[in-house]
Amino acid sequence: MKTSSRLWGIFSGSIGNLIEYYDWFVYVGLEIYFSKEFFPSGDATVSLLRTAAVFAIGFLVRPIGGWVLGIYADKHGRRAALLLSVSMMCFGSLMIGLTPGYQTIGIAAPVILLVARILQGLSIGGEGGSAAAYLSETAPKGSRGFYSSFLYTTISLGQLLAMGTLVLMQQFFLTAEQLQSWGWRIPFLIGALISVVGILLRRNMQETESFEKHAKKAKKVSAIREALRHKKACWMVFGLTLGGSVGNYAFAAYMQKFLVNSAGMAKGTASLISVLSLIGFTVLQPVYGALSDRIGRKPLLLTFGILGTFGTVPLFTFLKGTQSPYVAFVVVMAALATVAMYSSVSTITKAELFPVEVRTFGLAVPYAISVSVFSGTVEYIALWTRKEGHENWFFWYVSACICASLITYLLMPETKKTSLIDRD
Template sequence: MTSASHDAPIDAARPQQGALVRGRLGSIVGGCVGNLIEWYDFLVYSIFSVYFASSFFPQGDQTAQLLNASAVAAVGYVARPLGSWLMGRYADRNGRRAALALSVSLMCGGSLLIAMTPTYATIGVAAPVLLVAARLLQGLSMGGEYGTSATYLSEMAPRHRRGFFIGFLQVSVVCGQLVALALLLFLQHVILRPGQMEAWGWRIPFVIGGALSLFALYLRRGIAETEAFEGSRSKEATRGSFRSLLAHRRAILLATGITVGGTISFYTYTVYMQKFMVNTVGMSREAASLTAAGALLCYLPLQPLFGFVSDLIGRRPVLLFFGAAGAALTVPLLTAMSHAASVQQAFALNFAGLIILSGFTSIHMLVKSELFPAEVRALGVGLPYAIVTAVLGGTTEWFALQVKAIGHEDWFYWYVAGAALISLIVYLVMPETRWSSRLEDASGQPREPHQP
């Protein structure tokens, strides 16, 4: 009798614990899948711009058209700080789930607008104007998406495995790129004949992106809200307030410095790398696409792995690995890649750069989440990141193409290495957030996710 009376509460608790675990994992999966689709929509512009640049701009040499397309891409990045401020404030005041649904709706509109815009030959200057408007919508969406997704996953993940779980946020980013690259290869080799990609085939990925965004909206309407947000409801006056965010100036400065080197390196080794292989290495578009896709596929499992390492030894050692290796090895890596004699050599050098980059991409958003309190966390995580990305990340490939056009491409290599050095200095002076995380509640324990 006594044994039964003691066992009964335990047995009764097991289904509840199982439901909590399933709810937590389901919400994490929903957040990651939505983020994957958002990044697919946003990055497909850069991946396919090689093919549609001539449709939106007057005829000229390839580098000039790519520069124009890159300038419009930068417009999307310029809009990201505004989107981060609006969406971060919305997430801190109205909930992470509501903000994630709103961001994917904006992305849907931007993708469909690009898909439907006529060419320059048909409507003249209105074509690039509409392209700019679509990138503004996408920039507003992505400005709020990444910071809010990171906040959501950081608050949902188990305390002792946050690094591991937040690594899947970057997995979703890379998967977005891989889906776009896989679609590019499928269209090139299976569906379209020569010339059709440039003529109209580039519209297909944007139509698919709009449809996927609607699916992401459906997923996000069913995810759980976090207990961290629910616990911040008592701070109604300060939630999402920019003035309240400014009270955490040191955290803002750290979040900014953490991002500088990583964001430039990310856009160098992922988004720009395909163009680099075509324009500088001299590879065909098809070979460059396959090489970039293969390197990204190998890069994928490194994200939760590096995140898991940060759970064991702390965040700073992982970031220090990126900062030191990025500062010391970027110039030799890019120089060697510019002279790559084979596809295999280009792949190995690209993947080496991605290994270094993993020390940043796997955990940087978690580190920022650990710096800010819940009432301003989405705003604090997203806004500094969006500003740095707008100023540095969004102009990375534009700067690379500019210095190439004037015959000094090696300046770009030193630029990337210098940015990594700046972040290395920040990593050396920052605290170890693994042991001083602001994601904990007053008791120092993680909260269970709130079920809708």
């Protein structure tokens, strides 16, 4: 593949991923505004619990998306699967942005919300494996960690764009009453619009040489049978994802609500802290990715596992009692700098475990199962433990999940040295 085609492919795949995750995370940032629109209740926490349950259901269908789109990508190409996933995300955002509230159409409102999130869950479930396979196969051998890190860079940029949109509306354009009433719809409609850009970009992507070389063989291979031949690698993907994704959602996605509900900060202040810390988190992705090309993936994963296992409970406990937004920012940034050691190398580590004919399926399904079972319920568990008066249980839960991944990191090989991408 020519350098220009490689760079265009990495750009198009990354931007499309950014757009998808903007659409996905907009829901998280705006729940505090639209929860009562779909689930009226006299208790704000109860309304949030219900919208969080819908969010969790969106996660639970991600393995199905990974399964279906993973097989599709391994049979028909990464480009075709990436184009399909961004189209599904576009339609889901449009549905949420245009659906009337419960007071207007009754039970149909939360039903449509649920259908839209299921559609987006299927989309994001297929996106992860397809994008990871595409970036890892497109990147040059000596820089795979650096280029593959842009997958999580664009994930965090998508989250940052979602949070930034909310902050701009909060600070400059709309009052709290307007946001609560109708303003929350705007980011979803923006997401549907920019998804069209993602569709156009991906239509002009070039398929990877690795897939084209093995395309005829891939169409004859049973994805399930081939994945079973690599079941150890599938378990590794599940294990290394578990703690990293839980940590990511706890410190990035849920942190805004934690600072509001538990630390007692204003919504605008909490959103600003989340945005600024996400900027630092985003910048660190390619830095750590490039470092992994020199020292390997495993040292970074081990460092994250150790710091996350022993530092999570003290960090959350400290944050709960702090009143200073400046101190809170420093602590949150330290947490995300640790999580970035996982996120920056997770894409390439998983891709290096599988051969080309099952790479997308092998990546997507165990990853999506791990994320849906554990990450998708992070917010719900956090809100439930708070409601029950035992919020510290959530802190220990996050720590335990990271500890489980630490065991995986200790047992797995250094994939930089054993990469199956080199055998394509």
